[in-house]
Amino acid sequence: MTLIDAIILAVIEGLTEFLPVSSTGHMILASSFMGIASDPFVKLFTIAIQLGAILSVVVLYFKRFFKTIGFYVKLLVAFIPAAIFGLLLSKKIDQMLESPMTVAISLVAGGVILLFVDKWFNQPTIHEEEEISYLTALKIGFFQCLAMIPGTSRSGASIVGGMSMKLSRKVAAEFSFFLAVPTMFAATGKKLFDFYKEGNTISHDQIQLLVIANVIAFIVALLAIKSFIGYLNKHGFKVFGWYRIIAGLIIIVLIYSGHNLQII
Structure with missing residues (x-):
């Protein structure tokens, strides 16, 4: 992997x-x-650079993370399903990661759902994070588990799950961001553990790539989150639905045209 690859x-x-x-x-x-x-x-890299994205959430919503103990309990409750199923189904998930077609189908299917989600869940009753109950948080956590199917989208699954629980689009999106923090930390920690357990080591140049990539991911994620919330409030999910469908169809076309796609 070159520096340009890492930056992209x-x-x-x-x-x-x-x-x-x-x-x-x-x-x-x-x-x-x-x-x-x-x-x-490379497999470690694609997981470890999520740490930069995690920090963007903490920085943007700094005050939220120092508000109440109940906030952390909700995140823990919502995180539990992913922790359990992630450990139980890790081998199956790895097998699915070998199938680009699985990703393509998930992209298209998720895109179709996003085309209609604004109409399905258009009467929210929860407009503040404090109004989310522990049971609701747990249910959102189960929705997040759908993202173990490659191509589903962790944020997409948890946001749709939140909206199905009567959360407003903004609150559902923000809770999805918050839930990403423990989820990504756990995923990165497990990947690092497995990496070293298999006898691998990281060179000085590879550490530099990780540092640079995390800084870039942090900056870009800051901009992406702020832009996404603003766009979401005004326009909803339809554009993301069409985007997913197009991306999925592109992958399908590439597969059937003989391209050797691989998931890194």
């Missing part, structure tokens, strides 16, 4: 991690076009 992937991570468009699907297209070989460090 970091920009993609920052742009797509918190949008309901699936960062995995975009990683497939980018890695395929750039010809990035899949190896243990």
Whole structure:
């Protein structure tokens, strides 16, 4: 992996991690076009650069993270399903990651859902994070588990889950951002553990790539989150739905045209 590769992937991570468009699907297209070989460090890299995106949430919503203990309890409750299913289904998830077609179908299916989600859930009753109950948080956590299917989108699944629980679009999106913090920390920690457990090491140059990529992902994610919330309040999810459908169809066309797509 070159420095240019790392920068491009970091920009993609920052742009797509918190949008309901699936960062995995975009990683497939980018890695395929750039010809990035899949190896243990590259797989670690794509997970570890999420830390930069995590920090953007903490910075943007700094006061929220020092408000009440109940806030952390809700995040913990919502995180539990992903922690349990992630451990139980880790091998199955790895198998699905070998299937670009799974990602393509998930992108298209999720896109169709986003075309109609604003009409389905257009009468929210929860307009503040404090109004979210622990049971509602748990249910949103189960929706987040759908993102274990590559191409589904963690943010998309949890936002739609929140809206189905009567959260407003803004509150559902923000709670999805908050939930990303423990989820991404756990995913990065597990990936690091597995990386070293398999006997791999990180060179000085690779550490530099990780640092640079995390800084870029942090900056881009800051802009993406602020822009997304503003756009979402005015226009809803339809544009993201069409975008996902187009991206999924592109992957399907590439597969049937003989391109060797790989998920890094």
